[in-house]
Amino acid sequence: MAISQAKKARMKRVREGKLDPAVHRSSFATLDLRTKRTKTKQEKLNQKKYKPSYSNAEQDSLYFLFI
Template sequence: MAISQAKKARMKRVREGNLDPSIHRSAFATLDLRTKRTKTKQAKLNQKKYKPSYSNTEQDSLYFLFV
């Protein structure tokens, strides 16, 4: 396979004595992001689709009357 233009430029910089740019890459650049998995059927069934509605708050709230 051919070497990309970017890799050729990096190799040339290192040959000329400049700093290798791959040293400054973050640790996340080496992660393999292809290992993501989709949810299982059971996890999909157990997830909540909507947030709980708080329209019926009168039953759960307390009322204080100061006289």
């Protein structure tokens, strides 16, 4: 596979005796911090399947009339 332009530039800097940018990277840069998990049975039961209907919202609202 081909080498990216950024990697070529980094390799050139190292050849020229300059500091490698990878040295400044944090140890967390190489970690995959995402965790993937499936929902539990309780989470599946508690999730909302549909948006709330607006007909119930109209019954709870108040109307003000200014004259």
